[in-house]
Amino acid sequence: MQQLENIEAISESFCTVLEDLAFLFSDPVAVDELTFDDQSFVQASMQYTGSDQGQVSLVLPKRLMPMIAANILGLDEDDDLVHDKASDAVGEMLNIVCGQLLTTVFGDEPVFDLSPPVVQPVTSQQIKQLIVEGKSVAFSTDDEPVLLCFERKLGE
Amino acid sequence: MSLNILLVDDSETIRAVMEKTLHIAEIPVSNVYHAGNGREALDILAEEWVDLVFADINMPVMNGVEMIEKMCEDGLMKTIPVVVVSTEGSQTRIESLKNKGITAYIRKPFKPEDFRAIVDDLTGGSNAAA
Numbered sequence: 001m002q003q004l005e006n007i008e009a010i011s012e013s014f015c016t017v018l019e020d021l022a023f024l025f026s027d028p029v030a031v032d033e034l035t036f037d038d039q040s041f042v043q044a045s046m047q048y049t050g051s052d053q054g055q056v057s058l059v060l061p062k063r064l065m066p067m068i069a070a071n072i073l074g075l076d077e078d079d080d081l082v083h084d085k086a087s088d089a090v091g092e093m094l095n096i097v098c099g100q101l102l103t104t105v106f107g108d109e110p111v112f113d114l115s116p117p118v119v120q121p122v123t124s125q126q127i128k129q130l131i132v133e134g135k136s137v138a139f140s141t142d143d144e145p146v147l148l149c150f151e152r153k154l155g156e
Numbered sequence: 157m158s159l160n161i162l163l164v165d166d167s168e169t170i171r172a173v174m175e176k177t178l179h180i181a182e183i184p185v186s187n188v189y190h191a192g193n194g195r196e197a198l199d200i201l202a203e204e205w206v207d208l209v210f211a212d213i214n215m216p217v218m219n220g221v222e223m224i225e226k227m228c229e230d231g232l233m234k235t236i237p238v239v240v241v242s243t244e245g246s247q248t249r250i251e252s253l254k255n256k257g258i259t260a261y262i263r264k265p266f267k268p269e270d271f272r273a274i275v276d277d278l279t280g281g282s283n284a285a286a
Contacts, residue, residue, distance in 0.1 A: 021265040073172055085169050092167040095214075096264045099243025108247045114214045116166065 006105055011137055013104045014148050017097050022071040024141050031138035034145035036127045039063065043122035044094040045149075048102060050112035052152060056098040058090070059127055059136075059147040065090050067142070091117030101150065157279065158186040160204065164197040164211035164220065165241070170264070174210055174241065174271075181268035183275050194223025201233050208278065210262075210271075213242040213249075224256050239274055241266060 011028040018024040042065065045057035069089035070077040094117045102112055127147065130136050136149040161178065163171045171190050178185055189204060191197035195218040197211065213220040220240060227233040237259040244250060250261050259278065262270045 017265060069169065072169060074176060085172075088167055089169040092169050095167070096243050099245055099264065103245030108245055111246045111249045114243070116214070116216055 007137055009104045010101055010148070010150065011139070013100045014097055014137070014139065017100050018093070018141060021093060021096060022068050024068065024071065026139040026141040026146065029138050029140045031131050031136070031147075034138055034140070036145060037124050041122050041124070041127060042090070042119055043126070044090050044117055044119045046091075046094060046098055046117040047115040048098065048112045049115075051110040052106060052112075054150070054152040056094065056101055056151075057149045058094050058097065059122055059130065059149065060090070060141070061144050061146075062121075064141070064144050064146075068093060087119045091119050097148070101148075105150075158184040159207040159275070160187045160189070161185055162189045162191060162197060162200055162204075162206045162209045162211075164191045164194065164209060164215070164223065166192050166212065166215040168192075170212070170241075174266075177266065177268050177271055181272040181275070183271060192217075194218030194220060194226070197223055198226055198233075201227070201236070206236055208275070209236055209238045210241050211238055213240060213244055213253075221253070221256070224253070224258060228257060237278055 015026045018026050040062040041059055042062050043057050043059050045055055047055050065086040066077045066082050069082045069086040072089050073082065073085065075082050095114065098114060130147060130149050135151050136147040139146045139148065163174045165171050175188050178188065189200050189206065191200055193215040197209065211220045211223060224238055227236065227238065239260045239262060240253055240258050241262045241264060243264050245263065253261065260274045
C-alpha cells in the first residue's frame with residue numbers, strides 16, 4: 001500500500017467540494033488534534049479502477065450526516081426527508097470528492113470507473129488503523145473530526 | 157416554451173438537487189421525470205415525450221454511456237439532447253462522450269448557472285426568464 005502523496009492539493013480539493021456542495025467549512029489539522037472515541041462514526045467508501053486502482057473513503061461522525069443532507073438538499077435538519085436521505089447524501093458527497101481527488105492526483109487524462117459508494121458504521125479501532133497506516137488526511141469540519149482516506153492498491 | 161426534463165442519477169439526493177436547481181435557474185419546466193439508472197431512463201423515454209435529459213455516468217444496472225449508446229440506436233431517442241452531469245474529470249472520457257453525441261457536460265458540484273447556460277444554448281435563449 002502506497003503512502004498518501006499530494007496532501008496539500010488533496011486537502012484543498014476536499015475543502016472546496018465540501019464548501020461548494022454542502023456549505024461545510026473544513027480545515028486540515030494534525031490527526032492527533034482529533035478525538036475518535038467519544039461518538040459513533042461511519043465510513044463512506046468507494047473503489048476506483050483503471051490505470052490505477054484503490055479506494056477513497058470518508059470517516060465522519062454519524063451526527064454530521066443530517067447536517068450534510070440538509071445542506072445539500074436545502075432543507076431543515078429536522079425534516080423527515082433529511083434523515084431518509086442522509087446516507088445517500090454522504091455517499092454522493094464522497095462520489096464528488098472522489099472524482100475531484102482522482103483528477104487532482106492523476107490529472108485529466110486517465111479514465112477511471114467508480115463503484116457505487118457504500119456507507120457503514122466504523123469502529124474507533126478501525127479508524128486508528130487507518131491513521132496508523134498513514135493513508136488519511138484529517139480535517140476539522142464544522143468542528144467535527146473527519147478523515148479523508150486514499151488507498152492506492154497498485155504497486156504493492 | 158416549457159420543457160419536459162428527465163433526470164437520471166442513482167442518487168435520489170442529486171436528483172432532488174437537480175430538480176431544485178432547475179427551479180432556481182428559472183428554467184420553465186412542464187414535467188420532471190426521475191430515473192435511477194439508464195434502463196429506467198430508456199423505459200421512460202419509450203413512454204413519455206422528453207425534451208432534454210440530464211444524466212450521470214456511473215450508475216448500477218445500466219450506466220450513462222450504455223444508455224447514450226442505446227438512445228443512439230433509436231431513431232427518435234437519438235434526437236433528444238443529453239447533458240452529462242457527473243464527477244468525471246477525465247478529458248479522455250469527456251471527448252469520448254462528445255463523440256457519442258452528448259450535447260454538453262457539467263461537472264459536479266454544479267451551479268444553477270451551468271444548467272441555465274445549457275438550456276439557453278439549446279433553445280437559443282428563448283427560455284430566458286421574463
